[in-house]
Amino acid sequence: SQQGEEDPQALSIQEGENATMNCSYKTSINNLQWYRQNSGRGLVHLILIRSNEREKHSGRLRVTLDTSKKSSSLLITASRAADTASYFCATDGGYSTLTFGKGTMLLVSP
Amino acid sequence: EAGVVQSPRYKIIEKKQPVAFWCNPISGHNTLYWYLQNLGQGPELLIRYENEEAVDDSQLPKDRFSAERLKGVDSTLKIQPAELGDSAVYLCASSLGGAQGGGTEAFFGQGTRLTVV
Numbered sequence: 001s002q003q004g005e006e007d008p009q010a011l012s013i014q015e016g017e018n019a020t021m022n023c024s025y026k027t028s029i030n031n032l033q034w035y036r037q038n039s040g041r042g043l044v045h046l047i048l049i050r051s052n053e054r055e056k057h058s059g060r061l062r063v064t065l066d067t068s069k070k071s072s073s074l075l076i077t078a079s080r081a082a083d084t085a086s087y088f089c090a091t092d093g094g095y096s097t098l099t100f101g102k103g104t105m106l107l108v109s110p
Numbered sequence: 111e112a113g114v115v116q117s118p119r120y121k122i123i124e125k126k127q128p129v130a131f132w133c134n135p136i137s138g139h140n141t142l143y144w145y146l147q148n149l150g151q152g153p154e155l156l157i158r159y160e161n162e163e164a165v166d167d168s169q170l171p172k173d174r175f176s177a178e179r180l181k182g183v184d185s186t187l188k189i190q191p192a193e194l195g196d197s198a199v200y201l202c203a204s205s206l207g208g209a210q211g212g213g214t215e216a217f218f219g220q221g222t223r224l225t226v227v
Contacts, residue, residue, distance in 0.1 A: 043218040096207045097166050100152035
């Protein structure tokens with residue numbers, strides 16, 4: 001079963017533009033994580049935000065979390081062609097089991 | 111430091127045959143996961159280990175799938191007999207874990223792509 005639901009399913013932008021992906025989930029969480037997957041490097045962890053945090057930054061990534069709405073967003077600023085990948089949110093309900101969503105496919109064109 | 115190592119990378123078998131996948135997690139990581147990923151979908155948990163104990167195997171189809179993590183280090187996932195619908199990528203991941211306090215980031219292997227014909 002998959003708890004998270006990413007939106008949109010696919011996103012196509014030009015280099016230099018910002019990309020925003022959203023994740024909604026159903027049950028309470030301890031933390032929420034974002035991962036990236038491309039054919040070259042497999043699934044890679046990007047950022048973790050805990051339930052008591054509202055916003056977190058890492059380089060060009062900005063993640064927000066709204067536990068009242070059970071939603072999170074991932075913003076990638078100044079996108080590059082190398083950001084082309086699928087992005088997944090994963091929720092941790094407090095017992096270390098990570099439940100992934102179906103992902104957003106991001107295409108960044110030069 | 112080596113990451114999560116999985117083998118084989120690719121496997122093609124005929125239906126009804128057995129198949130096994132192997133995973134060596136990052137040293138010191140107590141938590142080990144096996145996920146299944148179908149094309150265009152997110153990873154779906156099959157089983158999670160804390161050390162040698164399977165603490166979440168509710169999604170593992172136990173009639174044909176089995177897993178073990180002897181000595182709490184490397185792990186093996188087996189399918190017997192394989193069916194056409196088992197064709198997918200099988201991912202192994204490990205993390206430091208956090209018991210009831212919530213986990214930490216998971217590190218994934220490159221996966222095993224299984225094709226059942």
